[in-house]
Amino acid sequence: MNRADDRLVEEPPKDTGHRRSPYERDRARVLHSAAFRRLATKTQVHTAGTDDFLRTRLTHSLEVAQIAREMGARLGCDPDVVDVAGLAHDLGHPPFGHNGEAALDLLAAPCGGFEGNAQTLRVLTRLEAKVLAPDGSSAGLNLTRASLDAIGKYPWPRRDGQRKFGVYADDAAVFGWIRAGAPGDRRCLEAQVMDWADDVAYSVHDVEDGIHGGYVVLRPLLADADERAALCADVAATYSGESPGDLAEVLIELLADPLLAPLASYDGSHRALVALKATTSGLTGRFVSAAVAATEERYGPGPHRRYAADLVVPRQVRAQCALLKGIALRYVMRRSGFRGRYERQRTMLAELAAALVRRAPDGLDPVFAPLWRAAPDDAARLRVVIDQIASLTDPAATSWHARLVGGAPAEASATT
Template identity: 80%
Template sequence: MSAGRTEEDAARRVTEPAKDDGHGRSPYERDRARVLHSAAFRRLAAKTQVHTAGTDDFLRTRLTHSLEVAQIAREMGARLGCDPDVVDTAGLAHDLGHPPFGHNGEAALDAVAAGCGGFEGNAQTLRVLTRLEAKVYAPDGGSAGLNLTRASLDAVSKYPWPRRPGRHKFGVYPDDLPVFDWLREGAPAGERRCLEAQVMDWADDVAYSVHDVEDGIHGGYLTLEPLLADADERAALCADVAAIYSTESPGYLGDVLVDLLADPVLAPLARYDGSHRAQAALKATTSVLTGRFVATAVAATTARFGAGPHCRYAADLVLPRPLRARCALLKGIALRYVMRRPDALGRYQRQREILTELVGVLAERAPDVLDPVFGPLWRAAPDDAARLRVVVDQVASLTDPAALAWHARLIPG
């Protein structure tokens, strides 16, 4: 057992026979392998990160993003003394519940799933890991999904609470509360996240902020020139960030933004031309920014909690105020100049229509039109809300191309 971990951490909800494959793998190594070999993980290759999957071979998909999050989380967790396989598993698994078309698809499914508790990618991830993936069955005949250890499931729980008024993010649907309560056994009272979940969440923010800007620069969707030249544009960006990504005031964010734009490491972003040398310079910028975000968090955490090793609830990740602001500003740059670019708005609207219409036609024609995994679940569902949840599970499982193909087949013209 890893240092600081207990038998309860390594427990699986459904007891499995002991395995001896000659490799002596830890329970957490097995967890990582189960996620890597899952169908849900493979489907991430054709799911949108920010740019529609398949539109540019350079740009990231949910799969490449997840691999990068896992690598950042593993390195950061190892420096803090976390079990590297636990944080790696969390990074690989954290987006398994995301539907077609990224956060745009998430919003569409949340609206049509109001009758069964809404939709949230992180709550769906828990459902995929503990119910929808085909791996282990419980003695009562129900699916246990991948049947990961308690420590790994807790590490995936970015938002360890059910839906509540006024809170957009949540991590569990009502009918998944039994497994959620099981994985939270031993956690402190309240909503505190384990250290591994905090590490994964920060790795996600780092990858999201740095890599989406990199993709935007490479794709020609953004340039830093407006921010360098126009104080009003800088103020507008800071207002966006304060409204969506940060609790800091626009004034404080403005001061941090000035320092960020003056950082020589960003210079290659202002003169990018797509050449081999420019790509190398852009990659160097990405590497330096990622390294800073990781190293600063590790240094601040060890300064407060000691050298460790730390795991589970022995420490919390410390993120200094300027660090959080810099990350939020990079996320805001991607939001303002990539996700909100005018030519994308019509496509976003059409994507929402496609998913809404798919849920409608599947709910009307189920179970015959559902695939062999979800048809029996629909038949076994006890009420309309449960049947709607199965339909939403089906649509959420689709890749971007599959969602388009299903829509074309079921709603021609």
């Protein structure tokens, strides 16, 4: 029988005077991991350290976990399982955010590519130092099957035509153990809750950061139909299966919502900050409550967990969330000068990878050097180099490039 609380490597019970659930232990392991600490200086949307107000991957992950925990508890999921999923979902993201992810995917083509979610699985089951298997190999944090399954946004290997995937070929064995008994590619409810919490946090908080930073100004959208059409085209191409025309109708309603009205006159004052926080809180509550209500309407009051139900998100709410993500994409991530900064970041990572390939194993951290020596072929050795780079924070990647290559491309670590 495949139990949800099984661990890949059996561990003796701990005599701590307090009996924690397996999932409470999972949560503690993620919180105390080195990979989690490194999220503090990894890019969310803006480069970490450029503004004390703005989110990093760490604060984003904490917010996702809080949203997921409350939403999951309302549906009857084990709250610690969805909490773990929220805390851990971005552990595999490399320096420089999604731009760094795209750069590493190209560099890692000979060994199967790179994807942040697949890297997260690798971090949790192989790269983090916590538990050793009987043969002396690393079992990573050795989390329970339920927690690892909840972290899997994309429970399938790389496929032609699909940009997202959740496992590399050489991690197939542990992936098979996690998914034993799971129905095909279907995600467990906890993973769906975490994924929606991630979308909600991403959309609402990135717009909040953009408004505070002066990058997002809503007046042009209110006044210019062409600008609204361009935004909807971006969203349809990137975040939504809706047509630009259908999104345009949702956008007009969203911009007319009284909840967003204070954002048009944001000036950074205390009163304006209060209004901004009221907007973000209101949107978050709306998006979460709509999903909980729609799921309970379809499946009943619960409790629901694992594969007993699927999360239901109303079409209108999903479109509103996608439009907010599109606002951050268009006015923050694609603002003036972004192409040059992104190119310099990609160049930095490519040069760093080339330098490490030449210098390995001596240029690698002590934890990665033995893995490089034990690798059976060039593809496996390249994967170790990619693992090393992906583990770096934004400042560390810049520092390593300066040390190994001889200087960072100008503005490579500027706000993105």
